[in-house]
Amino acid sequence: xxxxxxxxxxxxxxxxxxxxxxxxxxxxxxxxxxxxxxxxxxxxxxxxxxxxxxxxxxxxxxxxxxxxxxxxxxxxxxxxxxxxxxxxxxxxxxxxxxxxxxxxxxxxxxxxxxxxxxxxxxxxxxxxxxxxxxxxxxxxxxxxxxxxxxxxxxxxxxxxxxxxxxxxxxxxxxxxxxxxxxxxxxxxxxxxxxxxxxxxxxxxxxxxxxxxxxxxxxxxxxxxxx
Amino acid sequence: xxxxxxxxxxxxxxxxxxxxxxxxxxxxxxxxxxxxxxxxxxxxxxxxxxxxxxxxxxxxxxxxxxxxxxxxxxxxxxx
Numbered sequence: 001x002x003x004x005x006x007x008x009x010x011x012x013x014x015x016x017x018x019x020x021x022x023x024x025x026x027x028x029x030x031x032x033x034x035x036x037x038x039x040x041x042x043x044x045x046x047x048x049x050x051x052x053x054x055x056x057x058x059x060x061x062x063x064x065x066x067x068x069x070x071x072x073x074x075x076x077x078x079x080x081x082x083x084x085x086x087x088x089x090x091x092x093x094x095x096x097x098x099x100x101x102x103x104x105x106x107x108x109x110x111x112x113x114x115x116x117x118x119x120x121x122x123x124x125x126x127x128x129x130x131x132x133x134x135x136x137x138x139x140x141x142x143x144x145x146x147x148x149x150x151x152x153x154x155x156x157x158x159x160x161x162x163x164x165x166x167x168x169x170x171x172x173x174x175x176x177x178x179x180x181x182x183x184x185x186x187x188x189x190x191x192x193x194x195x196x197x198x199x200x201x202x203x204x205x206x207x208x209x210x211x212x213x214x215x216x217x218x219x220x221x222x223x224x225x226x
Numbered sequence: 227x228x229x230x231x232x233x234x235x236x237x238x239x240x241x242x243x244x245x246x247x248x249x250x251x252x253x254x255x256x257x258x259x260x261x262x263x264x265x266x267x268x269x270x271x272x273x274x275x276x277x278x279x280x281x282x283x284x285x286x287x288x289x290x291x292x293x294x295x296x297x298x299x300x301x302x303x304x305x
Contacts, residue, residue, distance in 0.1 A: 057291070062291075100296065101297050103239070108245075150296070
């Protein structure tokens with residue numbers, strides 16, 4: 001597995017995701033946002049979390065039009081894998097690689113806490129190391145994570161089984177309290193039609209080491225590197 | 227030529243910032259406010275000298291970057 005992590009001005013989670021990918025056995029290189037190509041042989045492009053371009057205009061709006069994103073779009077058009085975490089998810093929505101948009105959290109606050117997610121499907125390149133319906137303990141840290149799509153788009157996403165993760169309580173129940181940012185249908189992660197592109201607000205890369213307090217994020221990187 | 231672009235949230239899209247501003251206005255005892263929706267204004271200088279060419283440029287700017295048409299509408303005024 002060769003992964004290319006795209007770094008934008010204002011990205012700040014690239015080191016963690018590089019570490020998580022390498023831990024699972026991937027070869028990782030960093031790509032600057034102004035580069036026009038991904039390294040030859042790239043299997044997976046990763047858009048890390050952070051505050052690209054200071055969240056100016058809209059979160060992910062300017063990054064979504066960066067030169068490196070043309071290369072990521074071309075990679076996705078060839079069926080290549082793309083993972084966007086947090087700001088990376090916002091960038092994927094802004095760049096047109098995923099439907100919908102991430103709006104301001106419904107409680108108007110930046111939320112930063114541990115979060116349980118229910119794994120909705122395990123027949124993807126991102127989630128095969130998890131069990132169907134498994135509840136994983138990761139964390140979230142964002143101000144704009146409230147997933148929104150128009151009713152037709154939402155119906156299509158659900159009808160095609162493109163929700164990878166939902167916010168849930170510790171028992172796996174989808175509750176209003178567990179969905180603190182107010183996302184439609186408690187959506188925490190969305191797949192593209194061919195399931196090769198995944199965007200998610202929570203941070204699996206934060207929880208890959210016992211020392212840090214959890215390892216439930218490993219499954220995602222182990223799935224990719226398998 | 228000067229132009230102004232106004233970007234607003236579409237009807238039905240939740241606007242937590244607008245709600246917070248509405249609550250703040252109420253806390254200032256400003257009477258008669260029934261709702262607030264927050265948007266953005268861009269004042270843009272364009273090199274085109276005729277309005278239709280300017281509008282075409284600005285429409286492209288809105289579609290490609292200034293508005294996210296999933297949740298936002300835009301209006302172009304040539305000043």
